[in-house]
Amino acid sequence: MVSGELVKLRALEPSDAGAVWRWQGDPEVMRWMNDGYAQSLAAVGKRLEERPRNAYGEVLYGIEVLADAALIGLVRLRDAEPETGCAELDIYIGEKEYWGRGYATDAMRTMCRYGFEKMRLHKISLTVVTENHAAHHLYRKVGFTEEGRLRQVFRRDGRWYDMFTMGLLEGELRT
Ligand SMILES: CC(C)(COP(=O)(O)OP(=O)(O)OC[C@H]1O[C@@H](n2cnc3c(N)ncnc32)[C@H](O)[C@@H]1OP(=O)(O)O)[C@@H](O)C(=O)NCCC(=O)NCCS
Known part of the structure; x- marks a missing residue:
């Protein structure tokens, strides 16, 4: 468990499957993310039960609000390699009524600090x-910089969109 100012980051339990399944089926939450094929609640539960324990190469945490203990989203550092000191970050807040209250900002800062201090990463990247x-505003706010533009790599409702690749180096996190 890792504590921020407004949220704590904790391992997921099989009993969190219902929330994760609901978020992944919400078109508004998934609007700008790869949603893949719809999964049954049973399949999401099985995946949570069977996923390997958190380890250096993939750390997946639930975002829990300190004030009311509500689980509101997920944040993950993946593909970390000690040889390169680099990892990729993903985040979303699935409970929409918690949007705009600073929780993603705190979760981002907490996860990045964890990556740099505990995992000794040198760089965290995302798209x-x-x-x-x-999301773009959030990433800039905590210190990420655009490093490139991938043209037409995301398709939604018959339209192609560009993506930014963004990076945050050790020492660049804004608090
Ligand atoms: C993007 C997301 C993580 C932001 O979470 P959040 O908890 O609402 O974010 P915060 O409350 O910490 O706000 C972050 C900043 O973004 C700003 N912001 C929020 N919505 C915005 C919008 N539509 N346009 C521009 N800025 C916006 C906030 O004002 C805040 O900036 P400020 O402090 O300078 O005012 C959340 O909306 C989400 O999960 N969306 C769906 C999934 C997703 O897109 N994930 C990212 C995939 S790359």
Whole structure:
């Protein structure tokens, strides 16, 4: 368990399957993310039960609000390699009524600090659809910089969108 100011990051339990399944089936939450094929609640539960324990190469945490203990989303550091000191980050807040209250900002800062301090990463990277203004603003706010633009790599409702690749180096996290 890792504590921030507004949220704590904790391992997921099989009993969290219902929430994760609901978020992954919500078109508004998934609007700018790869949603893949719809999964049954049973399949999501099985995946949570059978996924390997958190380890250096993949750390998946639930985002829990300190004030009311609500599980509101997920944040993950994946593909970390000690040889390169690099990892990729994904985040979403699935409970929409918690949007705009600073929880993703705190979860981002907490997870990045964890990556740099505990995992001794040198760099954290991510990609974001250029039209996803909320996420793009969030990433810039905590210190990420655009490093490139991938043209037409995300398709939604018959339209192609560009994505930014963004990076945050050790020492660049804004608090
Ligand atoms: C993007 C997301 C993680 C932001 O979570 P959140 O908890 O609402 O974010 P915060 O409350 O910490 O706000 C972050 C900043 O974004 C800003 N913001 C929120 N919505 C915005 C919008 N539509 N356009 C521009 N800025 C926006 C906030 O004002 C805040 O900036 P400020 O402090 O300078 O005012 C959340 O909306 C989400 O999960 N969306 C769906 C999934 C997704 O797109 N994930 C990212 C995939 S790359």
